[in-house]
Amino acid sequence: MIIELRQDILVANQKMVSVVKERLAQEKVLMLNIIGSPGSGKTSLLEATLAGLSERFRVAIIEADVETKRDSERLERFGVPLYHINTGGMCHLESDIILASLEKMDLAATDVVIIENVGNLICPADFDIGEHAKIAVSSVPEGDDKPSKYPVLFREAAAVVLNKTDLVPYTNFNVESFTTDLRRINGTVPLFELSATGGNGVQAWLDWLIQKVEASQA
């Protein structure tokens, strides 16, 4: 019974996805959906990304939290348009909320919309919200078994960021084991090993992103 209800929600969501995709295509806007566990460093990755991207492109952010505006407050200093969604307990974003957010934006004056989804490795991976790419963020202290244990997200991801690599020496994280498991699930996905706060490896991620934005405008 629960699975049937779940299917209804997914079907309702899917109907709005095509509307979202159409709006983005009209204005040649790239939309990314960042997904990861609570505390994997999604907001820190956004901070590093905005520092490297916001002078080159017109970026807008959609920030989703179950409660509080803390993540949005962290990003305000970059002065980019920022739309905060407080899901009030809901564990993922759906396409209708995204469409409502896009309606409030000046899409003609936007190159790329980056969404920080709710901190959750499971539910957000099930919901297409009209994005061009899902970005999976996993962090070293979470352990090297995450791709195997949460395969839906890692299979769906257009890029994987392994964050907090500066903590490798203090944990039993095995980079080879993580990579091998990831490759079994998603053989060709780009993997960026980086420290969003330390800066190591961030440039390769930015280069990939810049190429993505440029391709979407061609």
Added chain:
Amino acid sequence: MIIELRQDILVANQKMVSVVKERLAQEKVLMLNIIGSPGSGKTSLLEATLAGLSERFRVAIIEADVETKRDSERLERFGVPLYHINTGGMCHLESDIILASLEKMDLAATDVVIIENVGNLICPADFDIGEHAKIAVSSVPEGDDKPSKYPVLFREAAAVVLNKTDLVPYTNFNVESFTTDLRRINGTVPLFELSATGGNGVQAWLDWLIQKVEASQA
């Protein structure tokens, strides 16, 4: 609409909760529900707990994973009855699955059932599964803002474990900030700061647990 569906699921779940509670009361079995993010160290906490508890009490484990049996495999060496639930994508446990697991157990020969819920800080907190206590596990690398950002779990918790305290020196985690936020949400909840793999602080957690089991048998 989605909120209504959600309510239906919660009501259906609640009906079975009383059956679960009744079964546990009949046999004087204590049941704990461990909830935390992916990679917060729930399985490591279980390893440390079984090492300290399994000679004193008859413990049974219910292990839930979205996919894989990796966590169950890690616990097999303790030789305690272990029931594995593969939720097949579902992001939380519900009372009917727990009841089905309890039916398979020899409850008359069990003092305490410990459930490791799916790695998720949001959805499992909404579902009463008949447990006597929810245990919230949060870990240092996730950041000190978790109680404020995911208040439902921290409000519901009968105990909070702050795991991976050995990583404090390598992160910007502020223990005082975590504690202050937690106290605002749940003023009296016992907080155990520990390293499940290193062993620091584990004894205080075990002492609390032993007291709980003994009280349930009185």
